[in-house]
Amino acid sequence: xxxLKAAIIGGGHIADQNHLPALAKLSxxxxxxxxxxxxxxKAQALADKHGVPFAYDNPDAMYRSEGKPDIVVNCTANxxxxxFTMQALENGCHVFCEKPPAMxxxxxxxxxxxxxxxxxxxxYNFQRRHAPEYATLKNYHALxxxxxxxxxxxTYLRRRGIPGWGNFxxxxxxxxxxxxxxxxxxxxxxxxxxxxxxxxxxxxxxxDFIGKTGGKGLKGAWNPATFEVEDACFAxxxxxxxxxxxxxxxxxxxxxxxETINLEVFGTKGGAKLFxxxxxxxxxxxxxxxxxxxxxxxxxxxxxxxxxxxxxDGKQANICDGEQGAILQSIVEQIYQSAANQ
Ligand SMILES: NC(=O)c1ccc[n+]([C@@H]2O[C@H](COP(=O)([O-])OP(=O)(O)OC[C@H]3O[C@@H](n4cnc5c(N)ncnc54)[C@H](O)[C@@H]3O)[C@@H](O)[C@H]2O)c1
Numbered sequence: 001x002x003x004l005k006a007a008i009i010g011g012g013h014i015a016d017q018n019h020l021p022a023l024a025k026l027s028x029x030x031x032x033x034x035x036x037x038x039x040x041x042k043a044q045a046l047a048d049k050h051g052v053p054f055a056y057d058n059p060d061a062m063y064r065s066e067g068k069p070d071i072v073v074n075c076t077a078n079x080x081x082x083x084f085t086m087q088a089l090e091n092g093c094h095v096f097c098e099k100p101p102a103m104x105x106x107x108x109x110x111x112x113x114x115x116x117x118x119x120x121x122x123x124y125n126f127q128r129r130h131a132p133e134y135a136t137l138k139n140y141h142a143l144x145x146x147x148x149x150x151x152x153x154x155t156y157l158r159r160r161g162i163p164g165w166g167n168f169x170x171x172x173x174x175x176x177x178x179x180x181x182x183x184x185x186x187x188x189x190x191x192x193x194x195x196x197x198x199x200x201x202x203x204x205x206x207x208d209f210i211g212k213t214g215g216k217g218l219k220g221a222w223n224p225a226t227f228e229v230e231d232a233c234f235a236x237x238x239x240x241x242x243x244x245x246x247x248x249x250x251x252x253x254x255x256x257x258x259e260t261i262n263l264e265v266f267g268t269k270g271g272a273k274l275f276x277x278x279x280x281x282x283x284x285x286x287x288x289x290x291x292x293x294x295x296x297x298x299x300x301x302x303x304x305x306x307x308x309x310x311x312x313d314g315k316q317a318n319i320c321d322g323e324q325g326a327i328l329q330s331i332v333e334q335i336y337q338s339a340a341n342q
Pocket of ligand 1: 012015058077
C-alpha cells in the first residue's frame with residue numbers, strides 16, 4: 001500500500017495537539033508533508049516541531065508545488081471549513097475536516113455532493129465516537145438488548161465554560177455558540193444510535209443571558225460586550241417512527257457540576273447511561289443494572305484518523321462521513337431557525 005501524503009490547513013491547537021500526533025503514529029499509511037497557515041512563521045514553526053517538510057501561508061501555493069497532498073486535514077476555524085474543503089476537493093484531495101462540518105446546511109450539502117462527484121472521501125472529526133463506552137453501547141444495542149430506542153437525552157453542559165480565548169463568542173467566525181461547538185459532538189452520538197435521520201419536527205430555544213451579562217468564568221474571562229452567540233440551547237427533535245432526542249448544551253448555565261457530558265438512552269427492552277456506561281434492564285423478573293468496569297482506554301484521535309484512512313481505502317469505517325455531516329449541519333441550522341422564531 002502506498003503512503004498517502006497529507007497536508008494540514010490551519011496550524012492551531014487541534015492541528016498541533018491532535019492531528020499531527022495521530023498522523024505521526026500512522027506513519028506506515030500516511031505522512032504529513034505540508035502545513036498551511038495564514039501566518040508563514042507559525043506554519044514554519046509547526047512544521048519544524050513535527051518534522052513536516054513544507055510550510056505555506058496559503059493553500060493555492062501548496063496545490064501548485066511539490067507540497068501538494070493526497071489528503072487535506074482542514075483544521076481552520078468554522079467559517080473556513082467550507083471554502084478550504086471545497087478547494088481541496090477541487091484539487092483532487094480527500095478531506096478530513098474538523099467539526100462542525102460548516103456554518104450553513106447548504107455548505108455541508110455542497111461539500112458532500114462535490115466529494116461524491118469527484119469520488120473522494122470527506123469525513124469529519126467527531127472523535128468521541130471512539131469512546132469505548134459508546135462503541136460498547138452500540139454493540140450492545142446491535143445485539144437487540146435495548147430493543148427499539150425511542151428517546152435519548154443528550155447533554156453537553158458547562159456551568160461557566162465560555163472560552164475566554166479564540167473566536168468562540170464571534171458569530172461570524174464560529175456560526176454560533178454552545179450548540180455548534182459542543183452540542184454537535186453529543187448530537188452526533190445520539191444520531192448514531194437512531195439511524196442518522198432527518199427529524200420531522202424541531203422545537204428549540206437558545207439563550208445568552210449569562211454570556212451578555214458577564215460574571216465569573218471557569219475557562220478564562222470573556223467580554224460580554226462582544227458576546228454574539230448562544231450560551232445555552234435546548235432542543236426537542238422528533239423523528240419518523242415516534243423517536244425523539246432532547247438535546248441540552250451550554251457554555252454557561254447556573255447548574256451544580258462544572259461540566260457534564262452524557263447520553264441517556266431509553267429503549268423498549270433496556271435503557272443506558274453512557275458515562276460511566278450502565279445498562280438498566282429486567283433479567284429473570286428482576287430489575288438489573290449492568291456496569292462495564294473493564295473498558296480499555298482509547299486514543300480517540302488515533303482511532304478517528306485511522307477510520308478516515310480506512311474510508312479513503314474504500315473500507316467501512318466508524319466515522320461521520322459527508323452525508324452524515326450534511327444531515328447534522330441541517331439539524332443545527334433547523335435548531336437555530338426554530339430558536340429564532342420563539
Ligand atoms: N474535534 C474536536 O474535538 C475539536 C477540538 C478543538 C477544536 N476543534 C475544531 O478545530 C477547528 C480549529 O480549532 P483550533 O482550536 O485549532 O483553533 P485555532 O484558532 O487554535 O487554530 C485555527 C488556525 O487556523 C488558522 N487560519 C485562520 N485563517 C486561515 C487562513 N485563511 N488560511 C490558513 N490558516 C488559517 C489560524 O492561523 C490558526 O492557526 C475549529 O473548527 C474547531 O471547532 C475541534
